Amino acid sequence: MRYLPLTEADRAEMLATIGAERVDDFFGDVPEAARLPGPIDGLPNHQGELAVERHLSNLGVRNRTANEGRFFVGCGAYKHHVPATVDHIIQRSEFLTTYTPYQPEIAQGTLHSLFEFQTQVAELTAMDVANASMYDGSTSCAEAALMACRVTRRRKVVLSGGLHPHYAAATRLLCEAQGIEVVSLPPAIDGELDLAAAVDGDTACVIGQSPNVFGTVTDLSPVADAAHAQKALLVSVFTEAVSLAMVPPPGEMGADIAAGEGQSIGNSLNFGGPYVGLFAASQKLMRQMPGRLCGETVDADGKRGFVLTLSTREQHIRRDKATSNICTNSGLCALAFTAHMTLLGGVGLKRLAELNHDAACALADALETVPGVEILTPRFFNEFAFKTPVNAEAVLAMLEERGVLGGVRASRLLPAGTMDDVIIAAATECTTPDDISAYADALKEIV
Amino acid sequence: MTMNNQGRPTSPTLVDNRPEGETISGSRGLLQAEPLIFETDRWNQTGVDLPEPKRTRSRLGDLRRKAEVSLPGLSEPETVRHYVRLSQRNYAIDLGFFPLGSCTMKHNPRLNERMARLPGFADIHPLQPQSTVQGALQLIDELAGWLKTLTGMPAVAMSPKAGAHGELCGMLAIRRALEVRGELATRKRVLVPASAHGTNPATAIQCGFTVDEIEAAPDGRVDMDDLRQKLAVTDDIAGIMLTNPNTCGLFERDIREIADLIHAAGGYFYCDGANFNAIVGRVRPGDLGVDAMHINLHKTFSTPHGGGGPGSGPTVLSDALAPYAPVPFVERDEDGQYQLIEDDRRESRDSFGRMVAFHGQMGMFVRALTYMLSHGADGLKRVAEDSVLNANYVQARLKAVMTPAFDGYCMHEALFSDAFVADGIETIDIAKALIDEGYHPMTMYFPLVVHGAMLVEPTETESKAELDRFCEAMAGIARRAAEGDMSLKTAPVHAPLRRLDETRAARKPILKWERPEPESEQLAAAE
Numbered sequence: 001m002r003y004l005p006l007t008e009a010d011r012a013e014m015l016a017t018i019g020a021e022r023v024d025d026f027f028g029d030v031p032e033a034a035r036l037p038g039p040i041d042g043l044p045n046h047q048g049e050l051a052v053e054r055h056l057s058n059l060g061v062r063n064r065t066a067n068e069g070r071f072f073v074g075c076g077a078y079k080h081h082v083p084a085t086v087d088h089i090i091q092r093s094e095f096l097t098t099y100t101p102y103q104p105e106i107a108q109g110t111l112h113s114l115f116e117f118q119t120q121v122a123e124l125t126a127m128d129v130a131n132a133s134m135y136d137g138s139t140s141c142a143e144a145a146l147m148a149c150r151v152t153r154r155r156k157v158v159l160s161g162g163l164h165p166h167y168a169a170a171t172r173l174l175c176e177a178q179g180i181e182v183v184s185l186p187p188a189i190d191g192e193l194d195l196a197a198a199v200d201g202d203t204a205c206v207i208g209q210s211p212n213v214f215g216t217v218t219d220l221s222p223v224a225d226a227a228h229a230q231k232a233l234l235v236s237v238f239t240e241a242v243s244l245a246m247v248p249p250p251g252e253m254g255a256d257i258a259a260g261e262g263q264s265i266g267n268s269l270n271f272g273g274p275y276v277g278l279f280a281a282s283q284k285l286m287r288q289m290p291g292r293l294c295g296e297t298v299d300a301d302g303k304r305g306f307v308l309t310l311s312t313r314e315q316h317i318r319r320d321k322a323t324s325n326i327c328t329n330s331g332l333c334a335l336a337f338t339a340h341m342t343l344l345g346g347v348g349l350k351r352l353a354e355l356n357h358d359a360a361c362a363l364a365d366a367l368e369t370v371p372g373v374e375i376l377t378p379r380f381f382n383e384f385a386f387k388t389p390v391n392a393e394a395v396l397a398m399l400e401e402r403g404v405l406g407g408v409r410a411s412r413l414l415p416a417g418t419m420d421d422v423i424i425a426a427a428t429e430c431t432t433p434d435d436i437s438a439y440a441d442a443l444k445e446i447v
Numbered sequence: 448m449t450m451n452n453q454g455r456p457t458s459p460t461l462v463d464n465r466p467e468g469e470t471i472s473g474s475r476g477l478l479q480a481e482p483l484i485f486e487t488d489r490w491n492q493t494g495v496d497l498p499e500p501k502r503t504r505s506r507l508g509d510l511r512r513k514a515e516v517s518l519p520g521l522s523e524p525e526t527v528r529h530y531v532r533l534s535q536r537n538y539a540i541d542l543g544f545f546p547l548g549s550c551t552m553k554h555n556p557r558l559n560e561r562m563a564r565l566p567g568f569a570d571i572h573p574l575q576p577q578s579t580v581q582g583a584l585q586l587i588d589e590l591a592g593w594l595k596t597l598t599g600m601p602a603v604a605m606s607p608k609a610g611a612h613g614e615l616c617g618m619l620a621i622r623r624a625l626e627v628r629g630e631l632a633t634r635k636r637v638l639v640p641a642s643a644h645g646t647n648p649a650t651a652i653q654c655g656f657t658v659d660e661i662e663a664a665p666d667g668r669v670d671m672d673d674l675r676q677k678l679a680v681t682d683d684i685a686g687i688m689l690t691n692p693n694t695c696g697l698f699e700r701d702i703r704e705i706a707d708l709i710h711a712a713g714g715y716f717y718c719d720g721a722n723f724n725a726i727v728g729r730v731r732p733g734d735l736g737v738d739a740m741h742i743n744l745h746k747t748f749s750t751p752h753g754g755g756g757p758g759s760g761p762t763v764l765s766d767a768l769a770p771y772a773p774v775p776f777v778e779r780d781e782d783g784q785y786q787l788i789e790d791d792r793r794e795s796r797d798s799f800g801r802m803v804a805f806h807g808q809m810g811m812f813v814r815a816l817t818y819m820l821s822h823g824a825d826g827l828k829r830v831a832e833d834s835v836l837n838a839n840y841v842q843a844r845l846k847a848v849m850t851p852a853f854d855g856y857c858m859h860e861a862l863f864s865d866a867f868v869a870d871g872i873e874t875i876d877i878a879k880a881l882i883d884e885g886y887h888p889m890t891m892y893f894p895l896v897v898h899g900a901m902l903v904e905p906t907e908t909e910s911k912a913e914l915d916r917f918c919e920a921m922a923g924i925a926r927r928a929a930e931g932d933m934s935l936k937t938a939p940v941h942a943p944l945r946r947l948d949e950t951r952a953a954r955k956p957i958l959k960w961e962r963p964e965p966e967s968e969q970l971a972a973a974e
Contacts, residue, residue: 001822001826002821003553003554003556003749003821003822003826003908004826004829004830004833004907004908005906005908005909005910005911005913006715006833006836006837006907006910006911010910010911011833011836012509013911014836014837014839014840014911015836017840017843017844018836018839018840018842018843018856019843020839020856022490023832023835023836025856026835026836026839026856026857026858027698027726027729027730028836028856029697029699029700030696030700030729031700031702031703031734031735032839033703033734034703034730034731034734035729035730036728036729036730036731036734038828039823039824039825039827039828040596040597040728040731040827040828041596041823041824042594042596042824043596043597043824044805044820044823044824045823045824045825045826046821046822046823046825047820047821047823049558050532051820052558052562052817052820052821053558053561053562054585055569055820056562056565056813056816056817056820057562057565057816058582059488059567059568059582059583059585059586059589060562060565060566060567060568060582061567061582062567062579062581062582063567063568063571063579063580063582063583064571064575064579064580064586065566065567065570065571066570066571066572067566067570071572071683073572073574073575076573076574076804076805077572077573077574077773077805079570080573083495083523085523085526085527087564088527088791089527089530089531089534090753091560092534093534093541093542094534094535094536094537094538094539094540094542094752095530095537095539095753096536096539096541096555096751096753096754096755097539097540097541097552097555097751098537098539098540098543098545098752098753099547099550099552099752099754099755099887100755100756101754101755102742102876102947103538103882103887103888104944104947105536105879105882105942105943105945105946106536106537106538106882106887106939106942106943107536107538107754108533108943108944109533109534109535109536109537109754110534110537110754110755112481112483112533112536113530113533115483115958115959115960116483116484116485116761116960118958118959119483119485119959119960120518123517123518123893123958124516124518124959125518126512126514129958131956132755133755133756135608135609135612135756135757135803136608136803136804136805137804138611138804139513139608139612139802139803146653150500150695164804166801166803166804166805167804167810169726169800170801170802170803170804172800173619173800173801173802173850174615174727174800174816177619177622177653177654177655178653178654179655183464188854194471194722197621202572204465205531207951217507217508217510218510219510220691230461230653244516245468245516246507246510246511246512247507247510247511248510248511248512248513249512250510252513256534258651261804267570268569268570268810269569269570269571269573270568270569270571270809270810271568271571271572271573271580271583271805271809272573272702272804272805272806272807272809273573273608273757273803273805273806273807273808273809274608274756274757274759274808274810274811276757286956286958293541293956293958294958295952295953295956295957295958296952296957296958297799297947297948297949297951297952297957298947298948298951299944299945299946299947299948300945300946300947300948301939301944301945303944303945304945305947305948307947307952308950309949309952309953309956309958310953310956311847312953314645314647315644316644316645316646316647316893317649317922318645318646319645319649319658320648320649320651320652320658320678321652322645322649322652324649324653325614325615325646325649325650325652326609326610326611326612327609327610327611327644327645327646327654328609328611328745328752328755328756328757328758329609329755329756329757330755330756330757331752331753331754331755331756331757332751332753332754332755332756332757333753333756333757334755335754337527339530341518342484342519342520342521342526342529343493343495343520343521343523343526344494344495344517344518344520344521345489345490345491345492345493345494345518345521346490346491346516346517347491347493347520347522348493348494348495348497349516349518350515350516350522351493351497351499351500352495352497353502354500354502355497355504356505357500357506358500358502359505361503361504361505361506364506365744365826367712371919377503377539378507378508378844379507379510380506380507381507383506384506385804391857397576398577399743400576400579402577405572405575405576405579408574410572412789416790430496
């Protein structure tokens with residue numbers, strides 16, 4: 001077996017050194033009834049690379065990729081172009097096959113890049129400090145809610161009607177497990193500012209999203225003011241990291257915590273994971289943050305180096321008093337993010353954002369010409385909701401037959417019977433003018 | 448402006464006064480000096496060629512970011528060099544032996560990487576119509592089938608993102624089961640052995656439970672007397688979280704009895720599956736009375752650790768907990784079509800809800816299935832056997848010079864205490880000395896129940912020759928430690944950096960690069 005270096009001779013020699021007769025001796029503590037006589041039934045035996053590759057390839061070709069045909073699906077994951085360099089970097093053995101940098105003398109590569117990652121995320125979100133990543137945007141959002149409750153010692157969280165429903169579900173689940181009250185405002189395309197009226201003296205935080213799940217861009221400053229007036233926090237969520245080069249970022253709107261998804265920068269769609277959760281906060285909340293933090297220090301010779309720090313917040317030190325149970329995070333996805341961002345720079349990121357916005361504007365212009373279509377999102381970056389004259393599910397199915405993956409029906413994410421005639425469509429730098437006219441033409445045929 | 452490897456500008460003064468042994472450039476042969484990207488002159492540049500935006504109209508309203516994103520953009524050659532230089536400061540499995548206990552640092556097959564990058568897996572969107580992702584759903588279903596068969600459990604939740612997230616999944620399923628029984632308000636107590644991973648108590652708390660610690664017996668297993676005493680009162684028991692094989696590298700020989708006691712008390716048995724590598728293909732947790740167990744695909748099933756993640760933590764569930772599994776999950780209908788059940792208001796009415804956006808770590812699923820198909824049922828059994836053989840070999844070779852924490856055979860990791868070490872020398876000194884010998888240190892100071900613990904997990908992907916080399920180096924260090932060789936305190940000396948000042952890092956945390964003070968800018972300008 002190609003992954004196992006021991007030979008039969010090695011095994012015999014090692015058993016002799018140990019003084020055991022057979023490997024079964026080591027399993028003597030396993031209850032008699034649970035000892036299996038041979039390999040587990042019902043599974044195939046080992047196969048060579050060629051056979052395995054053939055099996056996986058056969059599964060792979062049964063999926064339609066974002067590069068085949070016209071593609072407008074977004075809602076929390078976005079088709080962007082990732083430079084070839086990024087994949088080369090994350091496949092470097094020294095990054096790919098190393099562990100969490102608990103031995104900093106031989107992990108400066110990971111730590112140095114994490115320090116750069118944290119700096120980039122803090123700058124992108126316009127926040128003071130960022131951590132070394134979370135699993136994804138939705139768990140980042142849930143952890144932000146829990147952190148707000150710790151900081152304020154309050155037990156109520158209010159979610160906007162434009163928060164990605166998966167993020168809302170993940171947040172509700174964790175909060176309710178701890179007995180924290182969760183208030184969800186009704187689904188609304190342009191309702192983020194309704195949070196301002198929903199905050200009261202019991203509220204730990206309000207969670208708003210910009211651009212929200214319908215693509216709506218909102219300046220959450222009035223929500224921050226209302227929250228702060230009640231000594232509550234604003235958690236500002238985003239699912240499209242590229243947007244932050246153009247739209248007001250969390251820090252400029254007075255957010256206390258920023259939580260979002262970083263997939264758009266450096267990471268493939270991957271059918272939903274792995275992605276990279278971004279998490280940033282104001283300076284004064286630093287010690288209540290979940291997850292790993294990388295900090296600067298010096299070594300015994302006075303040379304600059306980096307270490308994981310403030311680990312007394314974390315489970316491996318603090319156990320039941322930890323700020324979170326998170327251990328493994330999204331290290332390699334964070335590396336992909338930081339490598340792509342290092343290539344882009346602020347200038348490149350802004351240009352990329354503008355290209356996205358251009359494409360979405362062109363898409364909206366084209367779809368608006370289709371009779372019965374109404375753009376519902378008043379202000380958007382690269383994604384918007386529109387109303388179809390007939391049921392959205394049927395429209396998307398007919399578009400699919402014409403080679404167009406036209407977006408996500410809102411009803412896939414929302415409670416049954418809500419916005420059955422709404423499609424959320426995204427365009428990025430990958431979207432071509434041909435894609436856009438093909439979409440508009442197909443939609444005209446259907447409606 | 449040039450920088451040395453401390454990120455400081457080099458200047459004639461610094462060159463003249465450079466410390467003994469430091470070069471003018473800051474580089475040392477193959478180890479190239481590398482500043483932070485923020486210390487380059489690539490501000491207002493980009494390394495990506497993008498077309499000029501049209502900017503014909505805006506639909507942003509008048510909402511605009513005020514301060515431009517101020518980050519350097521490096522050209523492609525500079526970027527590649529930056530990261531390759533950084534990479535050379537990392538230890539990695541591909542470079543050498545990485546015996547980090549509890550972490551299962553086995554070889555990461557490259558076929559896994561190739562398969563995960565097939566466009567049919569990497570370039571598909573989680574919210575595409577299900578008809579366009581039938582291959583992906585089938586893959587999830589196949590992987591779920593392997594996991595269920597290997598564990599002998601009837602159900603598996605695929606969406607947890609890592610081990611600790613899998614723990615959360617299992618404990619939330621238990622919580623939901625108690626809720627359905629109408630006993631959530633009273634059953635709050637979760638038993639956790641003192642030797643447990645820190646994630647266990649942290650998870651229990653995160654699910655609204657309280658933690659009651661069980662002592663370890665002198666033989667490194669659960670103290671059954673203490674357990675029975677903790678179960679004298681049963682009506683507040685929610686369950687137990689137990690790692691098996693445990694964090695001392697030992698199989699809990701009373702595991703069936705533990706399961707029976709917990710079940711009789713009305714609680715559930717959560718098994719931390721971090722150490723599944725020791726028993727995969729040989730023992731099924733379903734035969735041990737387990738109700739829920741997460742599986743670290745990034746440990747047992749060879750997906751790379753990536754310097755801290757991503758992981759993946761599918762969680763198998765017993766019949767008692769299966770109805771409460773989170774959404775989404777995959778089902779196959781009569782026509783052979785795969786369905787992704789996303790809506791917790793329909794068929795999955797009892798589901799405890801949704802843990803995360805989308806459907807789990809697909810990229811890791813592809814790698815793990817690739818690995819399972821490669822090994823097959825026969826190979827996976829061999830994985831467990833060789834990992835346990837390797838650990839026992841290390842224990843046998845080192846027991847004369849180190850102190851095994853417990854008598855008898857171990858499972859997949861060998862645990863030593865610091866009893867053999869002379870006064871003034873500590874476990875960390877031994878760990879750092881291993882770095883100088885070209886090895887990644889073992890896990891140190893864990894589990895907490897063993898003084899100065901050193902936990903060595905070789906995994907099955909190490910050859911006997913590699914183990915022999917390691918044992919010789921380790922034995923040499925152990926002898927120095929036993930003799931009180933204080934030069935161990937200065938290790939490492941052959942690493943890119945010496946020991947780092949962690950206290951200083953925590954006292955006044957610097958968590959991002961800041962622009963230098965104006966004074967030093969003037970200094971730089973004057974050069």
